[in-house]
Amino acid sequence: MDYRSEYENKKITAAQAAELIHSGDWVDYGWCSGTPHDIDIEVAKRLPKLEDVKFRGGILLTRPAIFDVENAAEHMTWNSWHMTGVERATVKAGFGFYAPARYSELPRYYRENVEPGDVAYLVVSPMDNFGYFSFGPSASHLADLCDKAKKVVVEVNENMPRCLGGFRTGIHISQVDYIVESTNTPIPELPSGGATEVDQKVAELIVNEIPDGACLQLGIGGMPNAVGSLIARSDLKHLGVHTEMYVDAYVDMAKAGKIDGMNKSLDKGRQVYAFGAGTKKLYDYLNDNPECMSAPVDYTNDVRVIAQLDNFISINNTVDVDLYGQVSAESSGTRQISGAGGQQDFVMGAYLSKGGKSFICCSSTYTNHQGETFSRIVPTLKPGSAVTDTRPNTHYVVTEYGLVNLKGLNTWQRAEALISIAHPDFRQQLVEQAEKMQIWKTHNNHFEF
Template structure:
């Protein structure tokens, strides 16, 4: 049979495909903007008759239909590789859990460690003339999912951008068990909020550290996006991109003529990413664009890959940090907020890069729901807090009050440097806390 005949032989309705899921199964929903839509709705229609279904996914950009059923915890649990706000609410409702990870290792988890998916179901691009169905903006770990899944069901979406890449960015129709032609929903959008004055102050301190020819990685959030906007308006040139998540800011920088990748020692001329999520502007830009390159996260986030790229600049956020430099980018105490993602991968890789730097940025303080101002720099992390980056890994810390390099500093030097960029309202108390913790000495500064 030719590829078109193979394709037609595997067509099924969403209800027919969802019928293969059994109680006790592990089901994989893929990743972010590639989560299934028609298949999810079909599974929700029969979830009431199932129990102990275990579903993996991550970065929900819309509320899955299965989340809306009555008493979801009686029928399934959601296991997330990276939490969005939607998934945080599901944790509070008792049917969602976080999977701790180092993102670069995720494909290996599927291939070597975790229970293989009984069923994988997620969205892909339409089949090309050679019989391949592209993973679109979600190369990430999806080939590892497909290789290990007992049944692979793909939902075709004609609105998904086709992303060129190296390896593990598409699957041949012969390797697929069932194909559902969905309703072709528009790609879910994730826009960044307008940068605050604090975001812009932090961004200015970072941008002045970036040389021409540098290679950029931006994390999720307003502050990294503020850096991107400032770069787009700067005089920088010959920049490259090698990132975990491709966001709108990269499109703005590229359209401003700042990105050409000419100085990259590997993947020259290509903007490399593991997955992409943003607005329609982003999806239109990456669609069949040879300037961008989708790749598995085991490649993009491997510190050995990052280390090969000179002047690598990694820019990420923190929830809070303590006076020794431990970074928490995942939780508020015991309440889960986000995930480890690839932050540690890029912190390590950027430092290994010749001329590379990693920046952890945050506002010095924030107002709680009660309106009270609280410091993001704390004496010790709250009980239950995750340590995303250990104190030995932190390179540059940046707040609106300055930037400090923590490499090689003793405990008292670290405390002094960190307090120097804390909000002024909290510095005296932080000094007292440092004295109590025996990590302070009076200096001449």
């Protein structure tokens, strides 16, 4: 086949690509680093002429041009599968909404549940000799998204890494309707940020629980990255990777010789991930690296797959934990902060793994803009807070004051355990609330603050 001729015949400009959208359409944007750039700018110019355009996407690393359209709510809605800070601003502005999703099911949503996109726009790497474009570090759900979209437009960016895998990691030119050659802007980065003293203390507690040969899943944020940095400097060896999100910490661990994946029962020797976001260091490391395996999220996050990997260690953040052990990692009351993502899948999968452990991490307190300090361990979750991990599923909870295992504990034992790792300034108050809730036993009165 002469793929180059087909490529030339399908080329259009970004402005022409934007003309494909009409009022009332569903429009899919690529995931995370695959969110369009040049096309997005042209779509923003077209939006004022349209009404009720419904966009879907998620994990935005930069603010797209469509968000800055005047009176955006009159022309569009942004429907996010997993919110970042960029997307939270759209909720306040009145045109953004969260789409509750168990991330592992997202490919199936596109196959069976959601309305097919009228147009899909996504950034890809340059076409290879066999006519394939790589989705870059965002295989995630994009193959199924493209299968159902009525029109697929790829924005080819030479800076997008070509990420290898086993299946569904790219799209063939025969499945593409139009091609836009981008101005090759840099791929958006997600700086890992510096770890706080609290992050370091939590990381130290967790690393002590990780055996040689463990398989790791790190969530997003300072604490998981602190764990990765500490592992890179530790004596741990023969670690494996099977994760939803690939972050800079994995690169540091791999370059320190801690990761070889040789103890994995599945995908031996390979670092498996659904999407990656980080600095240029990460994108350069993933590019054409056969050790790193890009895969759809319904594989990486499948509880049944995770459970087959011995000594699986899952490390994730949360917003609040209540005294029953309910974890809210995506909202605070009705204020949407993030999304459910794959946290529940990894919490369950890690516990099902032989020797596996799931860690939910948080600082013991937080301080608001007014300078007021609050406990993250609370009597009950705020009204409207989403329960990301139900109380029977929560395994280990960690703050800078300690680590507790909630599996097998009844309600008064859970209250005692969680209060023991709360900030000392809030422990008496939590005890009083536990008594009112009838989950504090006389036995607990020996409890020391």
